[in-house]
Amino acid sequence: MLLRFPQSIDKCDEDVLQSATVPIARYRQATAAGRRTSFITEHTLLFVLQGHKLLHIGDQTYTAEAGHLLFMKRGIYTLSEFVPGGLDYQVLLLFFTDDLLKKFLHNYGFATTKTVTAATHLVLPSNELLDSFKTQFMEYFGKRIDGLESILQLKQQELLLLLLSGPQRQEVLAFLQGIVFGQPLDVGYIVKTHLFQPLTLEELAKLSGRSLASFKRDFQQQFRCPPKKWINEQRLAHARMLLQHTDKQVAEIALECGFENIPHFIRIFKQEYGITPNADRAKKAIV
CATH class of the missing domain: 1.10.10.60 (Homeodomain-like)
Structure with missing residues (x-):
């Protein structure tokens, strides 16, 4: 069965920081070698705390290890390969919804009317400020704090501002703008790309940048058949x-x-x- 991540996360897990509707962050530890294929259901930023693993995205392979961050766009498939030499592997994952990114870009003056194409993922070097953020953020796991959801949303914005203050500012900005302001993808391309994956029509519509109703309408017009x-x-x-x-x-x-x-x-x-x-x-x- 295809693992949808973070959609499949157990909300009661103590290693998950959850808003009222969606997970915000997760701490994960892997202590056994193995492989796992995941479908990324929210934009995900990965901080490796310890150890390493191989991450296959399309025809590219990355070594996920401390010192780098990996920002992944929703809708991609990843094959995680936990290798004996990388154990004990520990990672902090932060999740960003479309709505959060859209509000962030508008609120901080990063909105654009230009059409921007987003890459599927972005690899960035860490730095002292990002490492400090990572260490501080880990302190929120296992805590019961009034207003925690609001605090975590502010921490998400802080992280995005830190990424935009670094030397990779233009790459990060183009990545975020491509997610929020990119044109809806062709419905035929989306469906054919994911044809043999067990995705729902709702998931396909979201990947194409449309509502479910718009997706069904555009597909019907293009293929003269219900999707x-x-x-x-x-x-x-x-x-x-x-x-x-x-x-x-x-x-x-x-x-x-x-x-x-x-x-x-x-x-x-x-x-x-x-x-x-x-x-x-x-x-x-x-x-």
């Missing part, structure tokens, strides 16, 4: 090809094609082709 119907047709066609030309198990094929619920996959496959996946494979073998 859910088109997506299922494409996934099922690919699943049928894998059934007929590979020896992969039905459950494996379902997951590979974006279906996390195996019984649901079998049911809609039969609705589409009039036959179950296993029966379709057997029929092909006989022919």
